[in-house]
Amino acid sequence: MSFKHLYSLLLLGFMLFGGPLGASAQQENNGAAAPQSESKPAGKEENKLDVAKVIFGHIADAHEWHLFTIKHTDGEPTHVSLPLPVILYQSGKGFAFFSSSKIAEGQSYEGFHLEKGMMKEHIVSEDGVPLYDLSITKNVLSMLIGVVILLVLLTKAGKKYTTNGSMKAPSGFQNFLEVIVVFLRDEVAKPCLGKNYGKYMGLLLTIFFFIWINNLLGLLPGGANFTGNIAVTACLALLSFIVMLAKSRKYFWGHLLNPPGVPGWMKPMLVLIEVASLFIKPMALMIRLFANIMAGHIVILALISIVFIFAAINTYVGAGFVPVSLAFTIFMFFLELLVGAIQAFIFANLTAVFIGQAIEEGHGEHEAHAEM
Secondary structure: OHHHHHHHHHHHHHHHHHHHHHHHHHHHHOOOOHHHHHOOOHHHOOOOOOHHHHHHHHHOEOOEEEEEEEEOOOOOEEEEEEEOEEEEEEOOOEEEEEEHHHOOEOOEEOOEEEEEOOOEEEEEEOOOOOEEEOOOOHHHHHHHHHHHHHHHHHHHHHHHHHHHOOOOOOOOHHHHHHHHHHHHHHHHHHHHHHHHHHHHHHHHHHHHHHHHHHHHHOOOOOOOOOOOOHHHHHHHHHHHHHHHHHOOOHHHHHHHHOOOOOOHHHHHHHHHHHHHHHHHHHHHHHHHHHHHHHHHHHHHHHHHHHHHHHHHHOHHHHHHOHHHHHHHHHHHHHHHHHHHHHHHHHHHHHHHHHHHHHOOOOOOOOOOOOOO
16 A cells, blocks of 8 residues: 555656646746747747646557657657557448548548547547547557467467376476466465366456556557556456356345345345445456556656656756656566556456355355356
8 A cells, every 4th residue: 555655646746746847947947037938939939848748648548559759959859650540430421441640639531530638539520420439549459469469378388288288397488377377276266266266267367367468568668558448447347247247146146135144124225235345346346457557657657757847947957867767767667567467466366256256155055056
C-alpha cells in the first residue's frame, strides 16, 4: 500500500503543479512586460508544458502507433508514427476502409471526423449516422502481438514435451516455463479448486501468461497501455465471471440465496449483500489490474516529465535534475517489471478462488459427487 500512496502523491503533485510551473516559468523567461509578448509573431507563441496532456497522450488508445517525435531547429516537430487500418461500419452504407494517416485530429476524411478523448480517440460521422469502429487500434495491435508471442513460446515448449517426453529433464525456456506452471498448479489451482484443478489449469495459465506478456510489452519504449485499459480488464474479468457462473453448483446458489444458520428476518438483507458481492468480484478483478498498470505508466511518465518541468523554470536546473529523474525512473521501471508479474498472478489466483467458491460442494456431498 505504501507504493500506491506514493503513486497518488506523485500524480497529484505533477497534475497540480506541473502545468502551472511550466507555464509560469515560460512567461518569466519571456519577460514580465506585456508589450514584449504582443510584439511576437502569431506563429511563434510560447510552448506551454502540459504534463497531463503528454502523459495521457502516451497511455491513451489511438488509431495510429506513435513511436517518437523529432524536433527541428525551426521549432516544427515531426511525429514518426505507424499508421494503422481504420475499419468503420455504418448501417445502410456498409464498410469504410482507409489508413489512419489520412485522418488527423480536427480534420475530416470522406465524411468522418476524428475527435481525441482523454483515454481514446473517437471517429464520428459528419452526417450523424451511427457507426461501429472496428479499427485495428494501437491496443488491438499490441494484443495481437502479445497473442502471437504467447502462442509461439508455449507451442515451442509444448513441442519439446511431445518430442522428448515428460520424463526427460527440461532445458532452456522449457525449464523456466515448467517452474511457473508447477508453481501455479501447486500454489493456486490445487488449494483453490481441489480435485477439479486439472480442468481449469488451461484457463489459469492462459490468463496468467496473457496478462504478464502484455504487461511487459507495455513497458517497452513506445509500448501500448493495453492492460491499463479498463475495457480490456473488463473483458478479462467478464470471462472469469462467465466461467464461474457456468460451473457453479447447487450448493453455491443455495448458500447465496438462502444463507444457512441465519434468522429469517436477516436473510433478505444478507441475500442482497451476497448478490451484490457476486458482481463485486469481477469488478474487483477489473479495477485492480487496470488501476495498478495505468498508475505505473503514469508515475514513470511523470518522473520523466520532471526534467522538462524544471527546465521550463531554468535550463540549468532541468539539466541538474536529469540524474535524479533518471534514477527514479529506472527504479520505477524495475518495480513495474515486478508489478507486472504480481498482477498477472493475482488475477489468475483470484479467478481460481472465485471459481473454487462456485464449485464447492456441501460438507455431506464430497463423497457422493464425482468430478464435474
